[in-house]
Amino acid sequence: MKHTHKNILNPALLSLLLSAAVPVQAATINKTFCVSQTSKSLSGQSVTFWGYSDCGGGGMGGGGMGGMGSATIPGPLIEIGAGDTLNLSLNVGMMTPQEPSPYNGHTIHLHGADVMTSEDGTPETNGNVVNGDTYTWAPLANEAGSYPYHCHVHTVKHLEMGMYGAVVVRPRDAAGAFMKRITANAATAYDYEQVYVLSTVDPAYHTATMDSTVFGDYNAKYFLIGGKEGKTTSAPAMTLAAAKSKKAAFRLIGMHSTNATFGIKDSAGNLKPFTVYVEDGRALPTARTATSVDLSPGQRADLIVTLPSTTGTWYPQVTYKNLRDGGPLGTVFGKVTF
Amino acid sequence: MKRFLMLGLLCWAELISAGAYAATQNFTLYIDAGTLTINGAGGTVIDVLSFSDGGMAMTSVPGPALSVSEGDAVNVTVVNRHTASHNFVVSGVSTDATAIAAGASRTYSFSAPAAGAYVYADTLNNNINREMGLYGALLVRPAGGGNTAWTGGPAYDFERLWVMGEMDKPRWNDMVAAGGTVNTSIYKPNYFTMNGLGGFDAMMDMGVMLHGAVGQTALVHIVNGGQFAHALHFHANHFKVIAINGVRQSEPFQERDTFSVPPFSTAEVLYTLNKPGDYPMHVHTAQMETANGVYLNGAATMIMAQ
Numbered sequence A: 001m002k003h004t005h006k007n008i009l010n011p012a013l014l015s016l017l018l019s020a021a022v023p024v025q026a027a028t029i030n031k032t033f034c035v036s037q038t039s040k041s042l043s044g045q046s047v048t049f050w051g052y053s054d055c056g057g058g059g060m061g062g063g064g065m066g067g068m069g070s071a072t073i074p075g076p077l078i079e080i081g082a083g084d085t086l087n088l089s090l091n092v093g094m095m096t097p098q099e100p101s102p103y104n105g106h107t108i109h110l111h112g113a114d115v116m117t118s119e120d121g122t123p124e125t126n127g128n129v130v131n132g133d134t135y136t137w138a139p140l141a142n143e144a145g146s147y148p149y150h151c152h153v154h155t156v157k158h159l160e161m162g163m164y165g166a167v168v169v170r171p172r173d174a175a176g177a178f179m180k181r182i183t184a185n186a187a188t189a190y191d192y193e194q195v196y197v198l199s200t201v202d203p204a205y206h207t208a209t210m211d212s213t214v215f216g217d218y219n220a221k222y223f224l225i226g227g228k229e230g231k232t233t234s235a236p237a238m239t240l241a242a243a244k245s246k247k248a249a250f251r252l253i254g255m256h257s258t259n260a261t262f263g264i265k266d267s268a269g270n271l272k273p274f275t276v277y278v279e280d281g282r283a284l285p286t287a288r289t290a291t292s293v294d295l296s297p298g299q300r301a302d303l304i305v306t307l308p309s310t311t312g313t314w315y316p317q318v319t320y321k322n323l324r325d326g327g328p329l330g331t332v333f334g335k336v337t338f
Numbered sequence B: 001m002k003r004f005l006m007l008g009l010l011c012w013a014e015l016i017s018a019g020a021y022a023a024t025q026n027f028t029l030y031i032d033a034g035t036l037t038i039n040g041a042g043g044t045v046i047d048v049l050s051f052s053d054g055g056m057a058m059t060s061v062p063g064p065a066l067s068v069s070e071g072d073a074v075n076v077t078v079v080n081r082h083t084a085s086h087n088f089v090v091s092g093v094s095t096d097a098t099a100i101a102a103g104a105s106r107t108y109s110f111s112a113p114a115a116g117a118y119v120y121a122d123t124l125n126n127n128i129n130r131e132m133g134l135y136g137a138l139l140v141r142p143a144g145g146g147n148t149a150w151t152g153g154p155a156y157d158f159e160r161l162w163v164m165g166e167m168d169k170p171r172w173n174d175m176v177a178a179g180g181t182v183n184t185s186i187y188k189p190n191y192f193t194m195n196g197l198g199g200f201d202a203m204m205d206m207g208v209m210l211h212g213a214v215g216q217t218a219l220v221h222i223v224n225g226g227q228f229a230h231a232l233h234f235h236a237n238h239f240k241v242i243a244i245n246g247v248r249q250s251e252p253f254q255e256r257d258t259f260s261v262p263p264f265s266t267a268e269v270l271y272t273l274n275k276p277g278d279y280p281m282h283v284h285t286a287q288m289e290t291a292n293g294v295y296l297n298g299a300a301t302m303i304m305a306q
Ligand SMILES: [Cu+2]
Pocket: A105, A106, A107, A151, A152, A153, A158, A163
């Protein structure tokens, strides 16, 4: 948004102005996204998606076209430093796939970012700007962690269509480089990182439009991590080749519409403990060591597991569960070798 | 609207009477069949059962908020004016689940537990009675009164009670109203409510919205009377989770922007209005944002700070 008063109210900028000693160099990161249609084969069925792509490099997607670019599900990973300023622009044009009015256009809602309503991407509250906008967020030093972004136009449809992705807010060191830590706290240091965007698919939502009774009943049929099914340990959605005794961070980002539980099992099926340091972009007052963590739609967890000193394979996995009694709907597997 | 004025008056009266001494609190609830109207696009009229205070409306989904103080001796007399058996249980608090026959009444007695929010319901009939609307909230105040969540606990400037619910109109409510048998293994609720209101109403209802001055803190009692987990997502800023099912969390409290309240459970959060403007609060789960598929007439309200 273009309001001139915005920066005056920006707490990150205020703290920078008021701070006598600025510890790290904050960066300004500008990105431009476009929206385009794509399709995925899920369990042999073709499902149409709408997704974001990074179209800021000139050439593609500029001007009034908008629909250019190659969407990915989830959208591009956005990495910024705590204290940085992100200016995330959305290009919506005549070629952009969309619904008719009143659900036309798209936005980017930075879910969990504590921003003014003008940066919130919610058309019902920011003047119905759905034809392209710039969303500005300057996360504070204590806001390192994982966040989703997603479209907030007719959310029941557009989020389900694939209009979501991840923002990782990283601590920066004194030289301004991203640290391999979840927060500035040295206890959160890791060697490897996996971003697991959780999502579910009800194909009926992908063909229905406008105010349809289809959107009154959600029947999750396909279950994804990072846009992939990963239905067996031999065909995992995500893989990591790591070294023994090292630490792997998992960034779990819930964009699903069911309940879900994450766990890590060894090849014998035993649950392995991990430590959760951050949930919903805020450090836990006390880090929590557990063998499972539940994620509801919209929630996140940033956790670290220490790999064993002997060679082997572990299977991080998400079991999607129904909202009524938590009964399992499907499990998606990842894989870590070491 | 009438319902909210009534809830408001009830809380007001109880706040005035709340003292430093354990007292006896007597309530009378009436069970009747009636209807719940979901206004706005996608809305409808749903056949329901409810606990009410016996006023003119005779229907109140959710039932009245029962406001008491810690240690109070609470007597809830339930008058069953419906044609089937019903009961009254405060989850985790009361133990007498005796059924009341049609036309009879019974007084359920319990001691008010630690300050916090609790959920009551008719637990009979395999969740059908609760699904039909027979649920509500018990709010327990600190013994010494005052605007803290508990004695010595975190302070707040104003409070809200959000009783979350859902109804599967075609398969459950319509079936019960027609005298048929509900197949309880299938539950596909298509209406989602806060204090009995769809989003079109709840986003304008002063008793539901979080509205106030920047810097004010709301204590929000979230009571899930439904059978689905409700994942509430607050825009604008994070909140502190201070209690779950009446169990106090240790300080410093964890901060979240989304919190899932399981079926027939409660949670309490502190939300500080930290910036001006209008922002939504909504359940983050696909269909739960809709009324039978119509967007934003589901479990949603507004946050408004000046
Ligand atoms: Cu969109």
